[in-house]
Amino acid sequence: MPLMFTTRAWRSPRRLGYRAIYNSKNTGCNEAATKSKRFISCKKGRVLDGDLRNQREITKQDTTPIAVVVPGLTSDSSSAYLKHLAYNTAKSGWNVVISNHRGLGGVSVTSDRFYNAGWTEDIRVVIRYLQQEYPLAPLFAIGTSIGANILVKYLGEEGEKTPLRGAVAICSPWDLLIGDRFICRTLKQKLYDRALTIGLQGYAQLHEPQYTRLADWEGIKKSRSIRDFDNHATCHVGKFETVDTYYRKSSSTQYVGNVAVPLLCISALDDPLCTKEAIPWEECWANKNIVLATTNHGGHLAFFEGLTASSLWWVRATNEFLGALSCSRHMHVQKIQESRSSESGKQEEPSINQGPYLNTAEDGLVAAVKYEQNTNITAPSSEEATQLLNQTGPQCEDNVTKTSFNKLCRQRKGSIWLVGYIGVVTGFPLVGMLINYLLRKKQRPTTSTNL
CATH class of the missing domain: 1.20.5 (Single alpha-helices involved in coiled-coils or other helix-helix interfaces)
Structure with a gap:
């Protein structure tokens, strides 16, 4: 039974161009309102870092949903837009974990492995850790920019084995090879390319001893583009033959078809970093679990709204989507219904009218809407229904x-x-x-x- 349908257009509240300047003041973030607890998971020399932001102390029996955030390139829990996301999500009653990339967030690297655009092992370890520590809490994930590419790739690799109940990917680059060609086209793109390269060089300087030993340090210092940095650093550390090989293997496009949980993907068609040419339209359309939402304007991780640009529209849409998912009893019985349908030998009807589906309101919000229609899908037993009602709550x-x-x-x-x-x-x-x-x-x- 398809949980949702895919739309190829989603209006943004206003034209926002390419501005993407964040600070704690204009995003309305009150960091003091949330608590932060850092956990470190050590295994085979790996050190992982995450910031857990919540309104209160949580226990092992807590059933409050947890949202795991995968940051963008060189971003961590100190980034203003991630603080804004964490604050608003925690204010909605969720627990938020920002899974910092290794080597960021003030934590040293203790192994010879660094993160890259296709490295999914860290988020896999973090999700497994949270599942073990809080087994009763539903897990969701949010990825931004490169973090969105990593998240979608992880979902495709795991398939139905993932413990996540749903996910959101914001401004994903999708196909890194197409993105590499796009970012070198015009002067505007080249300026962004140069700015991101400087950020990567700063990241490399934090771990100069390792990069000096594992990569071409002189080439890193002379890099003028992301491709140069990947050639002198990422390919050496990640053991990739060429830069194009790295881009092909790390792109999430090839994993879209195997995503088995509800996934909302938001992209702006005027994104100056992630071109619309890389969006896998047909693959997303063919996967019943994916909602592909595109806006004409919004820039890269911008989508500012309000007269003072004090909020981000994609944060509001993300919280609305995840809130609808956490309240939907259909989400919890999806795999049960699929297995029973396959056992009976009946072919599943690819219709969006089997509900529930997403309704996009005029203000850009998404909400779950029921479609009352009798189907041939086997309903869950009374015991399963009672258990689901206890989990979701009648008023949700x-x-x-x-x-x-x-x-x-x-x-x-x-x-x-x-x-x-x-x-x-x-x-x-x-x-x-x-x-x-x-x-x-x-x-x-x-x-x-x-x-």
Whole structure:
């Protein structure tokens, strides 16, 4: 039974261009409102680091959902946009774990292995650790940028074996080989390429002893692009024959078809780093578990909204999606129904009308909507239904619907302010031109008199 359908278009609330500047002030992040506990898992010389942000101390019997966040390139739990994501998700009652890439977050590397765009072993260890420590808590995951590529690749590698109940991928590069060609096309892309390369060089300097021994340190210092850095560093450390080989093996596109849990993918068509040409449209369309949402504007991890750009739309959409998933009893019986359907020998009907599906509201929110229709799918037993109701709670879906309705009602009031804002912004240059014209006209008689 398909859990959701795929849409190829999703409107962003406003045009946001390529700006992607974050700080704790304009993202409304109050870090003091959440607690942070760091855990380190050591195995075969590996040191993994994660920040657990929650509203209270959790126990082994806690059933509060946990969201695991996989950061982007050279980002960690100190990045402003991740603080904003963690704060808003924790404020919704979730526990949030930011799985820092090895060598970041202030933790030293104790082995000869560094992370790369296709390295999924670290997130696999973190998820396994959380499953063992908190066996009753549902696990979800959120990946951003390169972290989204890593997350989708992990989901494809694990298939139905993953303990995750659902995931969200934000601004994934999808196909690294296409992305490498794209980022070298224009001057604008080259500026981004150079900026990211400087960040990678800074990461390498933090671990100079290891990179000096394992890679071409002189080549790293002289790198002018991401491809140069991957040629002199990533290929040496990761044992890849060529840079193109590394990009092909690390791209998540080839793993999309094997994703077996609900996955929301958000991408902006004007993303200056991750081109729309790399989006696997057909593969996502063919997988019943994937929702592919694209916006005309939004930039890379931007999607700012509000007059002061104090919030990120993708954070709000992510929390709405995961909230709907955690409340859906269908999510918990999906694999049971699939196994019974396969045992009976009946072919599954590829129809989105078998529900539940996602409804995209006008304000950009997503909510689970039931489609009342009789199907031939075997219903779970009374004991299973009772257990699922105890897990999800009877009021959960009503709360999601009420929340979406209330936010939709507030949209009309917000639209008035937005129209006023647009009027001021567009009218200000005209007022300036008029004042300038009047001043020049006033100065002309004075000049003639002086002559």
